[in-house]
Amino acid sequence: MDYDVFAKACPSRPTLEHVTGRWGSLTLSALDAGPLRFNELRRRVDGVSEKMLSQTLQALERDGLVHREAQHTNPPRVDYSLTPLGRETADKLLTLIRHLEASMPRVLDAQAAYDAR
Template structure:
């Protein structure tokens, strides 16, 4: 299969004050990047960009995620200040999840990445065969 020739857009560069730091082993940004770019982290964040969701809605939306992984991912994203957990004082328990302002800022950057992955997945996987 012949590779497509693409025009390369002007690439953005890292700001000078972070250009070297992000490549350092101890840089805190590596931990944050690990949380937000995990398969489930990205999908949960993008799902929440559509609006508030309950646990069961997120589980259905991110097809294939286990209960344990959903719980772990939500806790991590909540701890990172990207997701807000709102428990309703009712029986049975009712918990809603939504994005914080920082979470919305992040998903504005993630949605083009997810869109790109979706649009190019077939060509990339065909090229691997």
């Protein structure tokens, strides 16, 4: 079956949204460094609410990008990590993120020029 993200009914659209949305891309990128517990991840992804992080992790887990492992300890412990597909996706996101970070002087110059018009 061929998939076309430009087609309205293509099932790749929701996954694209999960991956490229603010919280999805930051969550995947944060997990690239290795498994994290929920609160560690929340601290790493500065600004995300507990509810949004929980929803993001559920969507990414459903898409097969994140693995959730519950440890039966007292207190309970849950670790999140990337699946192989998640790692491939995070690598591509990190390339884009590093490119944007390195390009910020040019972006800021372009924004200042635009705003000055």
